[in-house]
Amino acid sequence: MGDREKPGLVAGFQEHYGDLLRFLIWRTGDADHAADVAQDTYFRLAAIQESEKPIGNLRAYILRVARNLSIDRLRRDKWLVSAETVATEVAAVTDDAVSPDEALLSKERLRLLDEALQALPAKPREALLLHRLGGLSQAEIAARLGVSESMVTKYVAQAMKHCRTWRQRLDSERS
Helix, strand or coil: CHHHHHHHHHHHHHHCHHHHHHHHHHHHCCHHHHHHHHHHHHHHHHHCCCCCCCCCCHHHHHHHHHHHHHHHHHHHHHCCCCHHHHHHHHHHHHCCCCCHHHHHHHHHHHHHHHHHHHCCCHHHHHHHHHHHCCCCCHHHHHHHHCCCHHHHHHHHHHHHHHHHHHHHHHHHHHC
């Protein structure tokens, strides 16, 4: 069954590609994002090992895989702290072309960001920094911190929420 299952999934993907793409565009609201998730879905389906149990509704199965991958991608995207924020502030502090007032404002923003990070408990702060600045995977972070990968996910989510709150506060103070 394994040899027939894999081509069946890939053939099913090709057969239902139009439905899949429409579903993903509706779900994500972005055609480019939907195309990326569709590609991820193809690779996931092509990599599936043989199964003892045949898939009853191939279209539903493919859409479910795509739905799960779109959720994973959205979660991953939410993790992204704007590294551009830090880079912009640092550049403004060190750029001679920036006015002294703007440089002072950037130094203040960096100070506030540092305060926000320091206000976090140690493990969530370290997990966020290892993820965003160190580029480490969840598994690598988990090994370093001595926790499970799911705990790393929770730590990073906690730190991200904290940083988003900081950013919103900063934006509201500027207004």
